[in-house]
Amino acid sequence: MNWTRRHPVWVMTAAMLGLLLFLWGMALPLSLAPAPIGPAATQFAEGTRVTVALTVVAGVIGTVLGFLAGVGRLSKVRAVRWLSSFYVWLIRGTPLLLQILFVWLVVPTLLPGGIVLSDFACAVTALALNAGAYNAECVRAGILAVPPGQVEAARALGLSPLQIFQDIVFPQSLRVALPGLANNLASLVKDSSLAYAISVVELTMVGYRVQAESYQPVPVFLTSAVVYLILTTAFTTLTGALEQQMDRGTRRSEATA
Amino acid sequence: MSAIEPVAKPTQTGTTDAGLADGSSTDGGPDKRGRMIIQAAQVHKHYGAFHALRGVSAQFHAGEVTAIIGPSGSGKSTFLRTLNGLESHDGGEIRIDGVKLGTDTRALDVVRREVGMVFQNFNLFSHLSILRNITLAPMRVRGLTREAAETRALSLLERVGLRAQAAKYPVQLSGGQQQRVAIARALAMEPKVLLFDEPTSALDPEMVNEVLGVMRELADTGITMLVVTHEMGFAREVADRLVFFDQGQILEDTSPHAFFTSPAHERSRAFLSQVR
Ligand SMILES: Nc1ncnc2c1ncn2[C@@H]1O[C@H](COP(=O)(O)OP(=O)(O)O)[C@@H](O)[C@H]1O
Ligand SMILES: [Mg+2]
Numbered sequence: 001m002n003w004t005r006r007h008p009v010w011v012m013t014a015a016m017l018g019l020l021l022f023l024w025g026m027a028l029p030l031s032l033a034p035a036p037i038g039p040a041a042t043q044f045a046e047g048t049r050v051t052v053a054l055t056v057v058a059g060v061i062g063t064v065l066g067f068l069a070g071v072g073r074l075s076k077v078r079a080v081r082w083l084s085s086f087y088v089w090l091i092r093g094t095p096l097l098l099q100i101l102f103v104w105l106v107v108p109t110l111l112p113g114g115i116v117l118s119d120f121a122c123a124v125t126a127l128a129l130n131a132g133a134y135n136a137e138c139v140r141a142g143i144l145a146v147p148p149g150q151v152e153a154a155r156a157l158g159l160s161p162l163q164i165f166q167d168i169v170f171p172q173s174l175r176v177a178l179p180g181l182a183n184n185l186a187s188l189v190k191d192s193s194l195a196y197a198i199s200v201v202e203l204t205m206v207g208y209r210v211q212a213e214s215y216q217p218v219p220v221f222l223t224s225a226v227v228y229l230i231l232t233t234a235f236t237t238l239t240g241a242l243e244q245q246m247d248r249g250t251r252r253s254e255a256t257a
Numbered sequence: 258m259s260a261i262e263p264v265a266k267p268t269q270t271g272t273t274d275a276g277l278a279d280g281s282s283t284d285g286g287p288d289k290r291g292r293m294i295i296q297a298a299q300v301h302k303h304y305g306a307f308h309a310l311r312g313v314s315a316q317f318h319a320g321e322v323t324a325i326i327g328p329s330g331s332g333k334s335t336f337l338r339t340l341n342g343l344e345s346h347d348g349g350e351i352r353i354d355g356v357k358l359g360t361d362t363r364a365l366d367v368v369r370r371e372v373g374m375v376f377q378n379f380n381l382f383s384h385l386s387i388l389r390n391i392t393l394a395p396m397r398v399r400g401l402t403r404e405a406a407e408t409r410a411l412s413l414l415e416r417v418g419l420r421a422q423a424a425k426y427p428v429q430l431s432g433g434q435q436q437r438v439a440i441a442r443a444l445a446m447e448p449k450v451l452l453f454d455e456p457t458s459a460l461d462p463e464m465v466n467e468v469l470g471v472m473r474e475l476a477d478t479g480i481t482m483l484v485v486t487h488e489m490g491f492a493r494e495v496a497d498r499l500v501f502f503d504q505g506q507i508l509e510d511t512s513p514h515a516f517f518t519s520p521a522h523e524r525s526r527a528f529l530s531q532v533r
Binding site: 147149150152153154155156157158159163167168171172175 | 341343366369370372373374376378380381382383384393394397398439442443446
């Protein structure tokens with residue numbers, strides 16, 4: 001932890017490289033494992049890649065949505081505030097599985113003909129919408145945590161509202177919002193497993209199929225669990241290091257350059 | 258540039274002259290009083306049903322150092338904050354260097370460039386280094402290059418005795434140091450007027466003097482200062498003028514000497530007996 005504190009950039013890079021290396025090379029060690037894992041190594045590797053893709057794409061879109069809705073909930077415009085609150089209320093009040101099924105079954109009927117959403121795209125859409133609503137709460141809390149006196153000082157210095165947001169409010173709210181956002185990203189790794197319900201072949205689906213063929217659920221699910229743990233640990237390390245990086249200069253004791 | 262006119266006759270009580278002329282003079286005169294820079298006429302402010310400012314009129318001249326004192330809740334902060342548009346006023350007129358406040362946002366831009374403010378709680382940007390705290394506004398608002406802004410910031414830090422702290426962050430500084438940085442930050446915009454709202458009230462007693470020292474030096478440079486303060490020593494020794502607020506009005510507008518030796522109102526006497 002102390003090392004993470006002092007070298008956050010290195011830790012971030014290491015976690016990122018580790019994750020990539022893991023995704024790229026995991027089929028190799030897995031193929032050496034005894035049946036039923038060894039023969040299904042490439043399936044596991046492919047499923048893991050899909051899980052990570054779901055997480056990353058939905059995570060990025062969900063972060064953008066979270067910022068829009070989080071800022072929107074504090075907007076001066078009543079309609080924007082209302083819309084953002086409605087979105088957060090709707091998503092947080094209904095099960096994720098229902099949202100995934102809804103996007104998969106209902107949204108295609110609403111789209112104009114010719115546009116086809118893949119199962120993957122449906123899963124990403126639902127996961128991003130879901131993450132966005134939870135992220136909005138973190139962003140809102142972050143913005144509310146910015147001391148109003150600092151905004152006032154910026155106003156008194158003649159900064160425009162946009163400059164105040166970009167230079168004062170945004171960076172400071174990010175520092176407060178980040179642990180929550182990171183937490184939501186780690187949840188997303190696990191939540192992405194629900195995509196199996198709409199036949200996206202991600203890690204959980206692979207595990208389900210392999211055990212169905214081999215009748216050996218214990219080693220199969222153990223393998224899935226270990227992969228999930230590696231992924232969540234990598235994401236947590238990554239975001240933890242990012243937090244440390246953002247936190248620089250906020251600790252009294254630290255001598256900063 | 259405006260025409261040179263004779264120095265406006267100083268008025269010792271709050272005037273209610275509604276049609277304020279752009280009284281101006283470039284000559285400081287013996288009392289170092291320059292042209293009129295702030296004109297407040299019959300300013301009113303409500304917070305809901307509460308009447309916080311009840312017809313405040315005063316004029317402040319370039320180079321003048323005014324101490325504003327009065328009981329808590331009398332409207333001192335509210336008055337200062339209407340002067341740089343942090344609060345809107347809902348009656349009367351405020352002109353900063355001739356520009357009328359409250360009509361359009363363009364006026365606000367002008368005013369914010371000319372009027373700096375120092376707050377009780379410093380309000381430094383906690384995520385930015387000391388140097389960056391000071392360079393931010395000059396770069397964003399005045400369009401200075403980073404080099405120019407940093408040169409200016411470092412010389413201001415030198416002036417407040419904190420050059421060595423430039424790379425630190427606000428939390429790493431004491432309250433007194435933070436307030437001196439806040440003063441440097443305000444000065445970096447080269448304002449004509451500097452508003453201080455109880456700049457030493459949040460400080461530990463041993464840090465009050467280092468901030469007052471910087472303010473004393475500032476007073477000698479000819480910048481216009483309005484200082485809300487409970488430091489009677491500062492008011493007496495440094496201020497050219499003393500304004501006493503009570504219940505949303507200016508009750509006395511006089512010299513510090515006159516106020517402290519012979520307060521005109523019962524309320525001023527009561528206030529003085531409490532702070533001394
Ligand atoms: N934002 C606000 N909303 C409601 N009332 C306020 C607000 N700001 C100040 N007031 C009230 O206005 C009065 C004057 O406040 P202020 O100008 O801060 O007084 P002072 O600085 O002289 O102590 C006080 O009674 C205060 O409660
Ligand atoms: Mg006050």
